[in-house]
Amino acid sequence: MNDLPSVQVLAIPEILCMIIDCADAPTLKTASLVCKAWRSLTTASLWRQLVIPKDWYNHDLTSLWPILDRQGSAIRSMSLELSTAARVKREVDAELIRSQLTRLLSRVPNLESLNIQLPRELKSNILSTIGDNAMQIKQFETDILNWEPEDMANLLRACSNLRQISGHNFSGDVLKAIAKTQPTLNKIDCTHPRFDDEELVAFVKQYPDLLRLSVSLHQFLSTKALIEISRYCHNIEYLGFHFCLGLQSAGFQAIFHVSTHLRVLDLGPSEVHDVDIELVAAQCPQLETLKLPFCANITNVGISAIVHSCQHLRHLDLSWCDKVLLSIFDLENPWVCEKLRYLDISGIHASYSVEASMASALLPSMYHQLSLLTQLQHLRLSGHGFSLRLLDLGGPLLKKLTRLELLDIVKLKNPIPWKDMVAVGNLFPRLKEFDFRSSDVIPPLSTTEREYIRSALEGHVRRGSFTDVQPEPGVPLGGGGGTETEDVWRSGQISSSSALKTKPPSKRRRSKSPSPSVMPLTTSAAGIESTQMLSEPGIYSNTDAEHENEADEDEVIEGVMKAKLRSGLIISFQLSGEDEEEGPDVGDGAWGFPAGLPF
Structure with missing residues (x-):
């Protein structure tokens, strides 16, 4: 057949x-x-990429050598990472680092990209080891701070295929060494540079075919330098001026006017204005990534020009642009960038002159537009000064985002009940990361709270009217189908804060969102009612039913609530209101290679 x-x-x-x-x-x-x-x-x-985290040169990698001997030829990209403590370590064993690096590089003969983190005290003479063992690399990224121009020249002479260099603290002499030894370089990325305008212009002048120019945290880069660069480089696809606060509109206008091939633009906190962004929208139809976090001069005028012109846009970061209003979500004018995959609108519409009520009126338009971005994978909605109404307004529309993998709603204006938080997570079948704080959640009622409310209700009924209307005989208080406690709680006539005489909970701290899978449960036996929690799908507690009656019912709830979403993701929050600490980096895949692969 x-x-x-x-x-x-x-x-x-x-x-x-x-x-x-x-x-x-x-x-x-x-x-x-x-x-x-x-x-x-x-x-x-x-095996295309290998990541070795957390002190790669201090660990005993003996068990890794046989694996690399078999699979090393498939590795094209390798990242060697260090912890913060190892980076700032004063006493550095350079020979140990050199020996470990030689063992690794000798086992990956086809390596094309190398990202290496080294202790700050280490000099750049380590580059000779890289040049001797990885002559075929095309991309090199490092956090070396103490550069020697001759070391860079030696590396470039040995690695004739090098096309991209990313690093920190490049001086004018380092730029000269690069230009002298590598005439075919087309991508350079430098953070905290130490060269001046003239040295940068002289360097760029030798690379008319430069594709990537990223100069981040350069406080002294001037508008004049941008105007000069625009005279020589017309093929740039990646421009990065993150936190270059000395740049003005004249420089942006000059370089954007000639950068018609631009695909990535990262401006970060800068003095860019709407007129500059409008020029990008008109001149750069191939734009795929736009990052404008904390750009205080940008309004919805510039952003509307982008979303209605750049149909190839995949990544848009408007975080904390507080003058950008929700009117960018216009029902009559849908965005043309329908294939957007990353959207960060955290903290927008936060100008002191704009009332939150105006933002709330525009929420339906926002959710309608978001529902059209069916390719969206990352959505960040944190830090807004108004209620998002995620379930009643957003739920019916957001559930269309079936490919969403990350949702960030940290720092909600109004915390929402735990059940609603779980319901929000269950809107997305592929969710892999759900960021929120414990302070964004209203915990479910504990046994202590329920018992106190029940006793309070019984006391009020014995003494007289608790509500305006006396219940009919045989009819539960509140008119609902549940118990007296549940009905009164739903009606809002009594709250746990006023009814309970317990110790105040720990103060909620500002921190990262909960780490779902690493924090062990530490709830005391009196913290949660086991029968109630276990009857709700996906909600777990470490309360032991055998010891529940032995607990002191007046204890403050301590511990962690967990829920498993339909995507398989486990989310959690601390009942004390304090967010969990990050867990250790251990477990399968700690070395960065696939777990469970048949070798």
């Missing part, structure tokens, strides 16, 4: 490679077990 057409198609290597490139890691692991041909292709994809 002949193979089905679908099977024949998968036998075409080019089509199979395209499918494999789009698959995630679990799918690739399964596919590697099908046959030898699929194993070869999936292994190459799984």
